[in-house]
Amino acid sequence: MSILVIAEHDKSVLLPATLNTVTAAAQVGGDIDLLVAGHDCGAVADAAAKIAGVNKVLVCDSSTHASDITENVAVLIQARSADYSHVMAPATTFGKALIPYAAALCDVQAISDVSEIVDADTFVRPIYAGNALATVRSSDSIKMLTVRTTAFELADADTGSASVETIDDAGANESIEFIGQMLSESERPELTSAKIVVSGGRGMQNGENFAMLEKLADQLGGAVGASRAAVDAGFVPNDYQVGQTGKVVAPDLYLAVGISGAIQHLAGMKDSKVIVAINNDEEAPIFQVSDYGWNEDLFTAVPALQEELG
């Protein structure tokens, strides 16, 4: 077995999702190579070589990869695919766009959002917003998967000593031009890897009121998330959305404030270790999955919590 893991990074830092994916790869068993496609990404390649369990880091440092264009990374994967039994990437927007594209180039049926490795051919994945778990067995010669990062621990990032090999890019797609990004800047921990997440829903009423949750998150050292209703209403940016079609989180503590608990929201947070819900409707479905429920107006409860945490 030889596995190619596609690293996700922002040119200077390797994202933790890569470490979760390496752990999933280790469970398949076999040699693990890591592909780093980027530009001026030497620091990322160095970090990648230190991940425990990685055999070799393939670095494609080229202006072609100055921004993550799905097509350009996919052709790199296709060019190397004959060497591997498995190709794996995290189930982030980067990996979810990339893996199916690369799989189609290789005439392979991709497998999305794997939450358990049963054996080298057999995988478990949630379907129907996590209401069911499907065990699927692939008969393709290469297995191409995205990995649900919250289902796998972080691999050790310090003790590895992989070799580093430089590879050429496979060309840039002329049909796509990168214009720019508008990224959410935040001093807080990243939502999908934070140990504590404080999320707000429609009950927050407006964007200004989210300042209360930000303060609470800062007191707890956590990140801020939101329901789709809060994002759609424009209270917070799209990248705050937790759920079936947003981000999947599984922190030690998830605090849901003014969120009803629709199945699509639960899909993104029900694997959290401890769930707390604050809601003024005692019938709110969120209470059925909460370890601690507090049936209270959030405009009373959140300031009281802030004071208690001092």
Place this chain on the structure above:
Amino acid sequence: MKILVPVKRVIDANIRVRVKSDQTGVETANVKMAMNPFCEIAVEEALRMKEAGHAEEVIIVSAGPEKCQETIRTGLAMGADRGVFVNTEATLEPLAIAKMLQAVADKEGAELVILGKQSIDDDNNQTGQMLAALMQRPLGSYISKIEKNDGGFAITREIDAGLEKLQITCPAVVTTDLRLNEPRYASLPNIMKAKKKPIEILTPEELGVDISNRMEVVQVTEPPARDAGVMVSSAAELVEKLKNEAKVI
């Protein structure tokens, strides 16, 4: 410009699905079905482009069993011009669907294909990416904005870290995110009109596509349930429990 919109028939998003006791799948008998919500957004966007004078024709396509024609009719009732139905009882995987869609898009000469980003039943999030790869056309995944311009399309994508803008040439394949638009409801007169709009019926064989499966579903099970815990009634009580009982702060 011709726009092709692939749509999928799925269990309605408001239904709580149940896993079958024999663990072969989820219960679909007598369950309310609907057009996949992301496909509704795709149909809406195609219609808006047509209304803005950028497209002459909007074609709805769906692959699957007989009942998928109802889903095509839903798209026609929203305002699309005609339908293509690929009739098969086989279990379809995204790669096979993408191959059939490629054949239909080629046959129709579609300059834009707008798909949903994800079907809410299988949660694959694959077909649009695969179609773009097979057709060797630029991919705009997870878009929250699309504008036709001289070079092709200016798109905005929703990514984990925020938003991204790309310029892609025409012809192209894009997939819709939730915030692209709010789909319209079909009016009664339009529902009546839709009954007369043409739907061409094809088979995978006629399209020359091999739809054999690459994956076997071994079993479908219920995830472990979470139990409701306790209710608290003050901030002091909650903080005490989080510190001493749950030990998470």
